[in-house]
Each structure stands twice: as structure tokens, then as C-alpha cells.
Amino acid sequence: MQLTSQDIDEVCGLVLDLCGVSLDETKAYLIELRLRELVRRTGCESYAALIQQARLTSERKLKQEIIDAITTQETSFFRDNTPFEALRNKALPELFEAKEKTPFPKRVRIWSAGCSTGQEPYSIAMTLCELLPDIARWDIQILATDISETAIAQASRGCYADREVDRGLPAELLHRHFIRDGSQWRVGDRVRSLVTFRRHNLHDSFLALGEFEIVFCRNVAIYFTLEAQKQLFLRIADAMTPPSSLFIGSSESLINLGDRFEPQYHCGSVFYRPNVPRPATV
Ligand SMILES: C[S@@+](CC[C@H](N)C(=O)[O-])C[C@H]1O[C@@H](n2cnc3c(N)ncnc32)[C@H](O)[C@@H]1O
Missing domain, CATH: 1.10.155.10 (Chemotaxis receptor methyltransferase CheR, N-terminal domain)
Structure with missing residues (x-):
């Protein structure tokens, strides 16, 4: 037709x-x-x-x-790799150190916004498991949201074909964190228990989602108008509690947001720290 x-x-x-x-x-x-x-x-x-x-x-x-x-649901485990290096070597260690002086030093909230079929939040969960041998004693939640019901259902099942785990997932992590299940690989209980999946449209309110110290919103806003991208990242900044880090896609930019975000260059990657918004001048 x-x-x-x-x-x-x-x-x-x-x-x-x-x-x-x-x-x-x-x-x-x-x-x-x-x-x-x-x-x-x-x-x-x-x-x-x-x-x-x-x-x-x-x-x-x-x-x-x-x-x-x-919608385009293209994704892979540890997509682009360097953001996960920066997460592991910079953003998380600095967050843990800053939290030591707070009333809830082991409580961490992370959001994977536009998580597609789950490879991104499970990559974050594996990074945490590798970094924290005592993870069972931490209170860590990764909220993973997407507008697509089929993507969220697949992500929630946590089962992947050989060709999906072959994309970006190192063999030692596959064998440590996945279980063979027929012709597929199923995410192990420890990694799975860190992630909660939920259908959510990024154009709707974030109020019911909570507040986050780490946000991944990668390769999602790229499909929106420039104004919608700007509004989205400003609203995400409002949903973040310091010290916090925002990871965006390698072809995305926060350039039109003025000084609301401060770029942090590490491990060949860049992530962003929200600045406190300046009070309006009268
Ligand atoms: C290309 S994938 C990116 C997946 C992952 N973040 C990554 O970088 O590998 C984009 C995802 O954004 C989701 N998406 C598109 N518009 C959305 C919206 N308004 N609210 C929430 N998710 C949306 C799509 O369903 C899709 O799963």
C-alpha cells in the first residue's frame, strides 16, 4: 500500500x-x-x-x-563501553565516598530511562555487582522504564539469545551473571533483583518515580524535537539528588542547556553533573 x-x-x-x-x-x-x-x-x-x-x-x-x-529499540550490553568504565571508575566511587557522611550510606537510586529490552539496566547492575562484593548489604534499586510495553515485558523476563549476549557482554560476565536456559541465557537472581521495570512515558510526570543519584538516558532524546530534548533534560536534573551523574548517548548533547549541567570527562567518556539552578533575578 x-x-x-x-x-x-x-x-x-x-x-x-x-x-x-x-x-x-x-x-x-x-x-x-x-x-x-x-x-x-x-x-x-x-x-x-x-x-x-x-x-x-x-x-x-x-x-x-x-x-x-x-520506536527504535536498538540496544546492547555495555553499549559504547566507555560510559560504563566512567560509571565504574569515577561516578560510583565518588558517589559512595560522598554517601559515607550521610544517614543512608548504602542507599543508592539509579534510573535507566528508555531502557528498551533491558541490556542497559542489567549492564549497570552487573557493574555494581562487580564493584561491591558485599552488595547484599546495600540498598540499591535500579528503576528501568520505557514507553514500549513489549520492550518492558522482554526486559522483565531477562532472557537473551546468543546473538544478543554476543553483543558487548564479556564472556566472564556472561558466565558469572547468566544461566543457560534452553537456547537462551537468563539473568541470574542477584542481578535481576536489583532492577525494577516499569512502563513510563518520559513526557509524563516523574513525580511518582522518586529521586535518583545516577541517571542513564541514552539514545532516547535523540528522537525528540530540540525543545522536547531540552525540557526532558531539565526535568531529569530536577529529579536528581546531589552528588549525581547523568549519562547520555554518545551522539547527544546538553549544549543548549547553558550551565545547568557540568561535563565530567573520564575514561574517554563524558557524563554530566547537574548544577544548582540559579535563583531568578528580580
Ligand atoms: C534506541 S533505544 C535506547 C536504549 C538504551 N537506552 C541504549 O542506549 O541502548 C530508545 C528507547 O527509547 C524508548 N522511548 C522512545 N520514546 C520514549 C518516551 N517518550 N518515553 C519513554 N521511552 C521512550 C523506545 O521505546 C526505545 O526502547
Whole structure:
């Protein structure tokens, strides 16, 4: 079925409304590829008709299927590697040291925002397990959220095929933290127990999520408009308690946020510390 310019406008409008992902006619091939099967299955006469149906129905199912189909869930264990080196060698040791003087020195809250199928939060959990031999005595929670229900369901199962663990996961970590389960690898209980998964749209309020000392929001905002990216990172800064660290994707930037974040260069990577916002001048 041929995609018309009206189809493209309708799809882009709904996708922007639902998840803030910004598409345009240059992504026509992607829209066609990812929504073709849904158009066929729902018996709609066109892509615009599918969008109309999704807008009119009060049920969430069709909207969710469109989100699942259109969002890019590309991810891998220890993606880009250097951010995890900086986490292990700089951000976490400095956090632990700063926490020694607080009433809850062993309490750590981490957020993997836009976690896709779970490789990112499990990589963070493995980093913590490797760093802390006494991790059972710590109160550590990694909240992992994504707008895609299918991604969250898969992440929560914690089962990966050979080709998924072959991407970025060192053999010794695979054998230490995963169990062979038929043709798959299942995340071991210790790593799994550190991570809580939840469906959440980054354009919704963060209030119910809590506050975090480490946030990973990598390769998610890149799909949003520049203004939506800016608002997202400012809201994330408000959800962080010092001393805190924000990790973003290697092709993302906080350059248009002025001095709200301070870059920290370590291990060939960069992460960001939120600065206290300046009081408004009168
Ligand atoms: C490319 S993956 C990145 C996964 C991981 N952070 C990484 O860097 O490997 C982007 C993820 O962002 C999610 N996403 C897109 N829009 C979102 C939104 N508005 N709220 C929450 N998650 C969103 C997608 O479902 C997808 O799983």
C-alpha cells in the first residue's frame, strides 16, 4: 500500500502526541516498513485510517501497538563501553565516598530511562555487582522504564539469545551473571533483583518515580524535537539528588542547556553533573 503525504502527516502527528518522537517525510520508508503489518492486520484502508482508528478508540491497545512498532529499540550490553568504565571508575566511587557522611550510606537510586529490552539496566547492575562484593548489604534499586510495553515485558523476563549476549557482554560476565536456559541465557537472581521495570512515558510526570543519584538516558532524546530534548533534560536534573551523574548517548548533547549541567570527562567518556539552578533575578 502506497504511503501518501496525508498518511505521513497523520502518522507524524499521532506519534508526536503519543511519545514525543519527531518524524517527518524523510522517514517515510521507516513508517511504511514498521506500520505496514499493523495496517494489514487491522484491515484499515490506509495508514491515515489506522491513525484515525487509534485516535478514536478509548482503548490503549492500538496506540500501544503503534508506539511499539514505530520506536527504535536498538540496544546492547555495555553499549559504547566507555560510559560504563566512567560509571565504574569515577561516578560510583565518588558517589559512595560522598554517601559515607550521610544517614543512608548504602542507599543508592539509579534510573535507566528508555531502557528498551533491558541490556542497559542489567549492564549497570552487573557493574555494581562487580564493584561491591558485599552488595547484599546495600540498598540499591535500579528503576528501568520505557514507553514500549513489549520492550518492558522482554526486559522483565531477562532472557537473551546468543546473538544478543554476543553483543558487548564479556564472556566472564556472561558466565558469572547468566544461566543457560534452553537456547537462551537468563539473568541470574542477584542481578535481576536489583532492577525494577516499569512502563513510563518520559513526557509524563516523574513525580511518582522518586529521586535518583545516577541517571542513564541514552539514545532516547535523540528522537525528540530540540525543545522536547531540552525540557526532558531539565526535568531529569530536577529529579536528581546531589552528588549525581547523568549519562547520555554518545551522539547527544546538553549544549543548549547553558550551565545547568557540568561535563565530567573520564575514561574517554563524558557524563554530566547537574548544577544548582540559579535563583531568578528580580
Ligand atoms: C534506541 S533505544 C535506547 C536504549 C538504551 N537506552 C541504549 O542506549 O541502548 C530508545 C528507547 O527509547 C524508548 N522511548 C522512545 N520514546 C520514549 C518516551 N517518550 N518515553 C519513554 N521511552 C521512550 C523506545 O521505546 C526505545 O526502547
